[in-house]
Amino acid sequence: MEYNTQRPLLRISEYGRNIEKMIEFACAIEDRERRNRAARTIVSIMSQLNNPQRLDTQEFKQKMWDHLFMISEYKLDVDSPFPKPDPNVKEMVKYKLAYPNKYIRFRQYGKHVENMIVKAIDYAEGAEKDLLVKQIANHLKKLYLSWNRDSVTDEVIADHLLTLSDGKLKLPEGVRLENVRDLIALTTVKKKPMAGRPGDNGRYRDNNNKNWRKRIGSNGK
Numbered sequence: 001m002e003y004n005t006q007r008p009l010l011r012i013s014e015y016g017r018n019i020e021k022m023i024e025f026a027c028a029i030e031d032r033e034r035r036n037r038a039a040r041t042i043v044s045i046m047s048q049l050n051n052p053q054r055l056d057t058q059e060f061k062q063k064m065w066d067h068l069f070m071i072s073e074y075k076l077d078v079d080s081p082f083p084k085p086d087p088n089v090k091e092m093v094k095y096k097l098a099y100p101n102k103y104i105r106f107r108q109y110g111k112h113v114e115n116m117i118v119k120a121i122d123y124a125e126g127a128e129k130d131l132l133v134k135q136i137a138n139h140l141k142k143l144y145l146s147w148n149r150d151s152v153t154d155e156v157i158a159d160h161l162l163t164l165s166d167g168k169l170k171l172p173e174g175v176r177l178e179n180v181r182d183l184i185a186l187t188t189v190k191k192k193p194m195a196g197r198p199g200d201n202g203r204y205r206d207n208n209n210k211n212w213r214k215r216i217g218s219n220g221k
Helices: 013-027 032-050 058-071 110-121 127-147 154-164 180-187 203-218
Strands: none
Touching: 013 032, 013 058, 032 058, 110 127, 110 154, 127 154, 127 180
């Protein structure tokens, strides 16, 4: 019995060993026209294995032909509809996504709120800035209630706002934020009452009975 651990490593593991055997067979075909037909058939099978939803894109087709040559170790001599890949460049350069790695002081508010506060700091002093600061504070309160509904006071939100802005944003004197109940109502998704559920006072059943009686009466039964 032959085990996979005893076999050569797959050049591109996504396609499996059978595709590699097909390509090895195609390399051994002497007639060029037959070899070209075999290559096109193998590319079609590779496309189905990879992502059949993207068959029509030129980029995807070129990728399949590039993989065909890579798996054959560039030994396969066929007519490709695309330029053949460079044998000296066998692997694509991989780039890491630059994820932000910044400390968030209050996780319940998130990073976007901190960015909003930074923008608000640059506003010129006046009524417009005071209104903006109040709106941000109300938003902080709403986010806080989504995280913890036990209790939240305007003083707590004002203190958090002061901390997030490094002491540069302060609620104007005497300003009161939105009521907790109103904010909870905004954050609560109300579900539509389902027909026939408990608490519908039997309206659904009564309507159904009336419609049923109407249909029975109209049929003369």
